[in-house]
Amino acid sequence: xxxxxxxxxxxxxxxxxxxxxxxxxxxxxxxxxxxxxxxxxxxxxxxxxxxxxxxxxxxxxxxxxxxxxxxxxxxxxxxxxxxxxxxxxxxxxxxxxxxxxxxxxxxxxxxxxxxxxxxxxxxxxxxxxxxxxxxxxxxxxxxxxxxxxxxxxxxxxxxxxxxxxxxxxxxxxxxxxxxxxxxxxxxxxxxxxxxxxxxxxxxxxxxxxxxxxxxxxxxxxxxxxxxxxxxxxxxxxxxxxxxxxxxxxxxxxxxxxxxxxxxxxxxxxxxxxxxxxxxxxxxxxxxxxxxxxxxxxxxxxxxxxxxxxxxxxxxxxxxxxxxxxxxxxxxxxxxxxxxxxxxxxx
Ligand SMILES: Cc1cc2nc3c(=O)[nH]c(=O)nc-3n(C[C@H](O)[C@H](O)[C@H](O)COP(=O)(O)O)c2cc1C
Numbered sequence: 165x166x167x168x169x170x171x172x173x174x175x176x177x178x179x180x181x182x183x184x185x186x187x188x189x190x191x192x193x194x195x196x197x198x199x200x201x202x203x204x205x206x207x208x209x210x211x212x213x214x215x216x217x218x219x220x221x222x223x224x225x226x227x228x229x230x231x232x233x234x235x236x237x238x239x240x241x242x243x244x245x246x247x248x249x250x251x252x253x254x255x256x257x258x259x260x261x262x263x264x265x266x267x268x269x270x271x272x273x274x275x276x277x278x279x280x281x282x283x284x285x286x287x288x289x290x291x292x293x294x295x296x297x298x299x300x301x302x303x304x305x306x307x308x309x310x311x312x313x314x315x316x317x318x319x320x321x322x323x324x325x326x327x328x329x330x331x332x333x334x335x336x337x338x339x340x341x342x343x344x345x346x347x348x349x350x351x352x353x354x355x356x357x358x359x360x361x362x363x364x365x366x367x368x369x370x371x372x373x374x375x376x377x378x379x380x381x382x383x384x385x386x387x388x389x390x391x392x393x394x395x396x397x398x399x400x401x402x403x404x405x406x407x408x409x410x411x412x413x414x415x416x417x418x419x420x421x422x423x424x425x426x427x428x429x430x431x432x433x434x435x436x437x438x439x440x441x442x443x444x445x446x447x448x449x450x451x452x453x454x455x456x457x458x459x460x461x462x463x464x465x466x467x468x469x470x471x472x473x474x475x476x477x478x479x480x481x482x483x484x485x486x487x488x489x490x491x492x493x494x495x496x497x498x499x500x501x502x503x504x505x506x507x508x509x510x
Contacts, residue, residue: 168504172198172497173297180256186216186279189256194218194500196252199296200441202241203228204366205495207376209245209274210505218277220246223503230362231353231462236433240481242274243437244444247326248296249277251445255293259283264434271430295448300494302453304384306487311418315450319443323423327432328439328481331474333420341473342422343414345466346483347407349459352466354403364398375498382495410457417485421454422470424478436481447486457483 168191169175175195181188190213197220202208208226212219222242227235246262253260259280267273285293316332323330333339353359366377369390380390396402414420423440425432447454460466461480470480 168499168501169195170499172196172500173494175199177293187213189279190216190218190277191500191504193249193252193256194504196293196296197245197249198497198500198503199299200241200244200248201299201301201444202244203232203237204363205377206238206241206366207498207503208238209242210503211500212505216278218249220249220274220277221505222272222274224272228362228366230356230358235430236428236481237458239274239430239433240437240440243434243439244441246275246277246434247438247441247445250438251289251292251296253277253279254283254289255285257282257285265431274434291449292442292445295445298491299444299448300453300492301382301455302489302492303382303455304489304492305413306417306453306485306489308416309418309488311452311486311488315447315452316419319421319446322442322446323439326439326442327425327435329424329478330439330443331422331424333422334418336415338473339415339420342420342460342470342483343411345460345470345473346414346457347411349457349463349466350407350410351403352463353459354406355401360398360401364394367394367397369393375496375502377496379495381493410459413455414457414485417455418487419485421484421486422474422480423482423484424474424480426478428479432479433481440482451488452486453489453491454484454486457485459483 172195181192194211198207206226206228208223210221210223220242222238227238232238250260250262261278261280263276264274266276320330333342368374368377368379370380370387380393385393423436425436444454460470460483467480474480
């Protein structure tokens with residue numbers, strides 16, 4: 165078998181095992197899948213390589229029960245890993261063959277993925293692949309530079325190709341309304357002890373060597389301040405402070421985005437996750453950064469109001485802001501060996 169890297173970020177394009185077996189190729193490709201974003205960087209996926217097939221499972225032991233009781237963001241996170249995998253497969257010259265939810269008796273089995281017929285990678289495939297290693301979540305303010313319409317339209321097309329709709333919110337009045345919903349979400353979440361406890365479990369001081377969760381530097385914190393952050397997040401109601409910060413960040417971002425689907429079930433969440441990843445990779449290719457502000461979707465009353473704001477028919481699945489800025493450092497990923505499981509949950 166090909167090497168399993170301890171740090172998936174070290175995967176190198178030229179190390180693809182061209183002369184290896186199919187399962188060696190699949191194993192190599194998984195290094196790219198796990199560079200995908202996930203809620204709180206939980207990396208809630210498991211893989212099994214069975215012959216010529218990757219089986220992708222959701223790892224429910226990594227579910228965020230307080231913030232995401234339905235498992236909506238959990239399945240979306242599996243969708244981002246699936247899309248990363250599809251991009252890598254295309255880059256190496258194969259058509260990805262994907263069967264989603266292949267076993268009606270096992271809702272945790274998200275997809276079968278195989279290498280299909282050989283096909284030459286297009287320039288677009290190559291650009292999306294190169295963006296995998298550049299994409300980061302960017303939580304700082306963006307430069308006051310507008311995003312070109314042509315790029316926003318291209319992002320909308322990629323979302324549509326995956327079965328979702330991307331709403332672009334740029335007009336100041338609607339931005340204000342959305343920013344107010346985000347701020348209201350912060351106040352509700354900050355006041356909720358259980359929510360704070362769950363978040364605090366997934367944020368880590370900069371110098372702690374854990375391979376999942378959100379390091380302090382990704383939240384803009386220096387080494388010293390990051391030491392106390394998990395305790396502060398767990399203990400105090402920071403809702404008001406966060407609300408003000410997020411309101412300003414949102415109103416001052418060049419564009420706010422809402423990704424939506426026509427229904428609200430696991431099939432649509434998986435599609436939304438793939439649409440999200442498609443647009444994140446395309447944005448990274450354009451030199452844009454994205455940050456997530458899902459508070460209004462995570463609180464049912466606010467989600468209903470957000471639904472009205474985007475036209476009243478579609479189900480909002482993710483809220484983002486987008487713009488230009490300096491590239492943040494990458495966040496850690498677990499080694500593939502930790503996720504290659506034959507006996508799930510044993
Ligand atoms: C479905 C989903 C929901 C997310 N929600 C939030 C969020 O509400 N707030 C936030 O700051 N980041 C959110 N993120 C971003 C993750 O925290 C981030 O992807 C993870 O920490 C890994 O970091 P990276 O994206 O820089 O690789 C979300 C990501 C996904 C895929």
